[in-house]
Amino acid sequence: MRRKAVQQTEEQQPKKHKYNATKAVFYIDSEQLQKIDANEYKRLKQSKMEGYEFYLFDSYHEGLYYMSKLLPLIKKGKITVEMQPKFVLLEAFTTSDGKKNQAITYIPDFKVIYDDGRQFVVDIKGMEDQKFPLKRKMFEHRYPEYGSLKVMKHVQKFGGFITHEKYLELKKLEKKDK
Numbered sequence: 001m002r003r004k005a006v007q008q009t010e011e012q013q014p015k016k017h018k019y020n021a022t023k024a025v026f027y028i029d030s031e032q033l034q035k036i037d038a039n040e041y042k043r044l045k046q047s048k049m050e051g052y053e054f055y056l057f058d059s060y061h062e063g064l065y066y067m068s069k070l071l072p073l074i075k076k077g078k079i080t081v082e083m084q085p086k087f088v089l090l091e092a093f094t095t096s097d098g099k100k101n102q103a104i105t106y107i108p109d110f111k112v113i114y115d116d117g118r119q120f121v122v123d124i125k126g127m128e129d130q131k132f133p134l135k136r137k138m139f140e141h142r143y144p145e146y147g148s149l150k151v152m153k154h155v156q157k158f159g160g161f162i163t164h165e166k167y168l169e170l171k172k173l174e175k176k177d178k
Helices: 002-012 038-046 060-075 132-142 164-177
Strands: 023-027 032-036 054-057 079-083 087-090 104-106 110-114 119-124 150-155 160-163
Touching: 023 038, 023 060, 032 038, 032 060, 038 054, 054 060, 060 079, 060 110, 060 119, 060 150, 060 160, 087 132, 104 132, 150 164, 160 164
Parallel strands: 119 150
Antiparallel strands: 023 032, 023 054, 079 110, 087 104, 110 119, 150 160
């Protein structure tokens, strides 16, 4: 009997994303960003809510970056933004012995295009998984027209959004000062 109660409690808890990121919804009309759990994210993704236009973000910080850094430039007409563009890093192929291999793809958070034609790609990361450094190298080699991939991290104590490289540098200095 006790086991059944534990199972019900676990089922009632919201599902967590594999990296524990809090999902978010940005309502376009009101320009409000709201944290949501995985169940609400799934429900919104599947439904077309009448009268509401919104963007769903895989993480709250992704939505915060869009709202605070990109949206003001969009409103001024300086940039356009493509959300979650897909880049093929290596095409699908078949080996000489007939084994099929899937394509390797990379989907960053934003592709930003300035009105003068310059473009860059931004990815918001809480932490990098094991595959990311390799995908980053492959992306930068395959798509040099975008320059270096801009990997941003939100760290309150360092003033908000900073590049991942700057974060590592500041952490190193912080550790050195201690």
